[in-house]
Amino acid sequence: MASEHFARPAPPAQVPMAPVPYEVRSQTAETDDTATLVLAPADGTHVPPARPGQFNMVYVFGVGEAAISLSGDASDSTVIVHTVRAAGRITEAIVRASAGQALGVRGPYGRGWPMDLARGKDVVLMAGGLGLPPLRPVLYEMLRHREQYGRIEVMLGARTPKDLVYYPEIQSWRHRADLRFQVTVDAAGRDWYGDVGLVTARIPDARFEPANTVAFLCGPEIMMKNSARDLEARGVPATAIWLSMERNMKCAVALCGHCQYGPDFVCRDGPVFRYREIRDRLSCREV
Amino acid sequence: MTAPAVGDHLRMDRRDFSTFLAALQSSGYRVVGPTIRDGAIVYGDIRAETDLPIGWTERQEAGTYRLERRADAALFGYVVGPHSWKKYLFPAHERLWTARREGTSFAVTPEPVDETRYAFVGMRACEIAALDVTDKVFLGGVRDPGYEARRTRALRIAVQCGQAGGTCFCVSMGTGPGVTHGYDLSLTEVLEGSRHEFLIAVGSEAGAAVLASVPVQSAGPDLDRTAERIVSTTAASMGRTMETVGLRDLLLSQPDHPAWDRVAKRCLSCTNCTMACPTCFCHTTEEVPSLEADQTERWRRWDSCFNLEFTKLHTASVRTSGMSRYRQWLTHKLGSWHDQFGMSGCVGCGRCITWCPVGIDITEEVSALRTPAPRAAVGAPR
Ligand SMILES: Cc1cc2nc3c(=O)[nH]c(=O)nc-3n(C[C@H](O)[C@H](O)[C@H](O)COP(=O)(O)OP(=O)(O)OC[C@H]3O[C@@H](n4cnc5c(N)ncnc54)[C@H](O)[C@@H]3O)c2cc1C
Ligand code: SF4
Ligand code: SF4
Numbered sequence: 001m002a003s004e005h006f007a008r009p010a011p012p013a014q015v016p017m018a019p020v021p022y023e024v025r026s027q028t029a030e031t032d033d034t035a036t037l038v039l040a041p042a043d044g045t046h047v048p049p050a051r052p053g054q055f056n057m058v059y060v061f062g063v064g065e066a067a068i069s070l071s072g073d074a075s076d077s078t079v080i081v082h083t084v085r086a087a088g089r090i091t092e093a094i095v096r097a098s099a100g101q102a103l104g105v106r107g108p109y110g111r112g113w114p115m116d117l118a119r120g121k122d123v124v125l126m127a128g129g130l131g132l133p134p135l136r137p138v139l140y141e142m143l144r145h146r147e148q149y150g151r152i153e154v155m156l157g158a159r160t161p162k163d164l165v166y167y168p169e170i171q172s173w174r175h176r177a178d179l180r181f182q183v184t185v186d187a188a189g190r191d192w193y194g195d196v197g198l199v200t201a202r203i204p205d206a207r208f209e210p211a212n213t214v215a216f217l218c219g220p221e222i223m224m225k226n227s228a229r230d231l232e233a234r235g236v237p238a239t240a241i242w243l244s245m246e247r248n249m250k251c252a253v254a255l256c257g258h259c260q261y262g263p264d265f266v267c268r269d270g271p272v273f274r275y276r277e278i279r280d281r282l283s284c285r286e287v
Numbered sequence: 288m289t290a291p292a293v294g295d296h297l298r299m300d301r302r303d304f305s306t307f308l309a310a311l312q313s314s315g316y317r318v319v320g321p322t323i324r325d326g327a328i329v330y331g332d333i334r335a336e337t338d339l340p341i342g343w344t345e346r347q348e349a350g351t352y353r354l355e356r357r358a359d360a361a362l363f364g365y366v367v368g369p370h371s372w373k374k375y376l377f378p379a380h381e382r383l384w385t386a387r388r389e390g391t392s393f394a395v396t397p398e399p400v401d402e403t404r405y406a407f408v409g410m411r412a413c414e415i416a417a418l419d420v421t422d423k424v425f426l427g428g429v430r431d432p433g434y435e436a437r438r439t440r441a442l443r444i445a446v447q448c449g450q451a452g453g454t455c456f457c458v459s460m461g462t463g464p465g466v467t468h469g470y471d472l473s474l475t476e477v478l479e480g481s482r483h484e485f486l487i488a489v490g491s492e493a494g495a496a497v498l499a500s501v502p503v504q505s506a507g508p509d510l511d512r513t514a515e516r517i518v519s520t521t522a523a524s525m526g527r528t529m530e531t532v533g534l535r536d537l538l539l540s541q542p543d544h545p546a547w548d549r550v551a552k553r554c555l556s557c558t559n560c561t562m563a564c565p566t567c568f569c570h571t572t573e574e575v576p577s578l579e580a581d582q583t584e585r586w587r588r589w590d591s592c593f594n595l596e597f598t599k600l601h602t603a604s605v606r607t608s609g610m611s612r613y614r615q616w617l618t619h620k621l622g623s624w625h626d627q628f629g630m631s632g633c634v635g636c637g638r639c640i641t642w643c644p645v646g647i648d649i650t651e652e653v654s655a656l657r658t659p660a661p662r663a664a665v666g667a668p669r
Contacts, residue, residue, distance in 0.1 A: 016429050016430075016431070016432065017383050017384065017572075017585065018383075018384050018395045018397055019386075019395060021392045021393055021394070021395075023391070023392070042391075042392040043392060061386065061388065061393050061583060062574060062576035062580060062583040063574060063576075064572075064574040065572075087601035088601065100391060101391070102391055102392040102393055104386075104393070104395070246600060247598065247600070247605065248597065248598050248599050248600060248605075250570070250571050250572045250587075250590075251570075251572065253428070253429040254428055254429065255424070255425065255428075255429060255431060255568070255570075256569060256570050256571065256572070256587075256590070257568060257569030257570070257590070257592065258569065258571070258590070258597060258598070260592075260615070260619065260623075262539070262623055263623035263626030263627055265627070268428070284542045285611070286605060286606045286607065286608060286610075286611030286614075287542070287605070287606075287611075287615075
């Protein structure tokens, strides 16, 4: 099938494993532990632009590197935008980086979302927590060429309202008439007027023509697994549901072995996989 | 005699082996090969032929390794030990680059090309096969510069095995004991009565060049026949066998087979098998900043799928049970390796069997998985 997803991108022509210096242009706090960074080349050298769903290895001098997905507008090749949650030592150091500081970037890696397969289709985007940043470039792209897609249904689940990233942007998306953006949280106080519950509970409400739909899912594995199951139950073909998988990664060039997922290296063969290809593995524990 | 050429079969007297080693050294090679250290035959620098385990052999069984004296003075009268050549091509600990702060930014200097020209003396057929595997891993996709630098410079001096080890099963894996390809020189040691000599097959120009200063003669059909007989005797005395027909599907289709739980009860997750295996390539990276904080280094170090942190995600590891980690190792090595690299990840060297402290035997585990699971266990929810 002719899709950009299947064309395994040529590995970037860099010294493998060597980060390229980038300068932090801005750092914006999203939540207590999450920030969005805008990066620009520090000395003119830049990495090739990433496509939606691809990721870079982001490096902090003297600390180490972590896999971070493209979260900005893929059509703007002058900067790289990453949204990072402080999950440990390295990501904490990335989140703390301030304007003017240098970070390293190598990439982009992996196969992204199959954007061309979504053209002409209804689109379902389901995100759990920090699954939204890797889907934001998809939304930007689709809204820029809005006429090329059918309905666009976005379903976002978060633990609490305080955990929502891109809050102002979400407000504006929710006000648009050309897409539906549903937000649900696991728990909230009395100041939350939105939905409370699992993101999968939004599926029955969503309007799309199942046989003519493409769904992109990103979030905790259990959330993606259940969402894919429910979407399939509503009639979306297992071949039209795509999941972005997460595994431990050290090299991002299919050498270190950490991200193996059955026969696949998530860094190279993923992170975006077709549901039908990985359904058996999703239902098997500890693969 | 005319100068040795590719394809030649030559005869070298045992007494000229030192001359052969000297020829390697004077050709600029760093000669490495089998030598005795801490009660085992390991790979190390060979300065003189006395560094070789002359007159030694070993007894190998699941979880057991013991050096023993031979009745003769064979130079290569043993099989493979706990080391493999990967320790040279893919060192256990290797610096990838160094970075230095420059103003607000930093500059990365890749590790300089390692120009060491190794001569690997005594590569067994299974080890030549292991080289095919690691070539595919490190050069088949994104090329690893360190591996490539050392690999392209290395001279491969193979030795056909004159006997099989107790845990060997190269015949099952189709990798040995005969050396058929992938060598610069291939030696067969012939030690019969007072006759002690080597048959040398020349596999490359580089191999031929080394022999220019070594006293060799044309081998003649008699020596060739003797070498063939030695190899077929070895093939007939394999310590182990493994049925490989349909193995990939067998392994990947039975994630719930009770054999996984049984082996997991014995496995200590010690990682010995993965360290000893000549094809295990998993590694991790480490950042090593200098105390002054203006310089830092990126290193990589062998890692193992048996380590709990190997699959760590922010909350927990993906493979927390020992069962899932053993299953990952075996299904990868004998199963999904085919999907990834178009070949098996196992060459039948037996190291993982010998060096497992509790004697877990990969060939027995495959047999156990071939035994149909009791009905109730098949597809039972986990
Ligand atoms: C394809 C991909 C895309 C990602 N995109 C993003 C993103 O856009 N934003 C974001 O905040 N995070 C993202 N992550 C997760 C991020 O890479 C991890 O949170 C990060 O590696 C954790 O490292 P740490 O040192 O801060 O945490 P620690 O918990 O201190 O890490 C300890 C070790 O575990 C490893 N590790 C822990 N969690 C992960 C993980 N989830 N993935 C890989 N290795 C891990 C680290 O490499 C480290 O060696 C992504 C992960 C993958 C695989
Ligand atoms: S799996 Fe065991 S027998 Fe096979 S190549 Fe590795 S160490 Fe040798
Ligand atoms: S199989 Fe044996 S050698 Fe391998 S991790 Fe388990 S106990 Fe260690």
